[in-house]
Amino acid sequence: MEILSTLLQVLAQSLEIYSFVLIVRVLLSWFPNLDWGNPVLTSVSSITDPYLNAFRGIIPPIGGLDLSAILAFFALSLMQRLLTGASITMLSNSITY
DSSP states (O other): OHHHHHHHHHHHHHHHHHHHHHHHHHHHHHHOOOOOSSSHHHHHHHHHHHHHHHHHHSSSOOOOOOOOHHHHHHHHHHHHHHHHHHHHHHHHHHHHH
């Protein structure tokens, strides 16, 4: 059970790192004059755009503002909390037995 708990913790931490990359992507989108041919920016875009595109289909841009990132962050946060809660539950169950 400890191995599964550790795996869930690693997944939760990975989602936290992905959230940070997503924040960087959203902040970079505020600067329209950036050269997206830059390898770093291209990497950030290629990592985050497929995830954001899933939510762009749900919430269309309103007045030129892309609000789909809010739903994307909410979904990531929910997954992080579920994974962390499951990990803690597994750890506490393994300690009591």
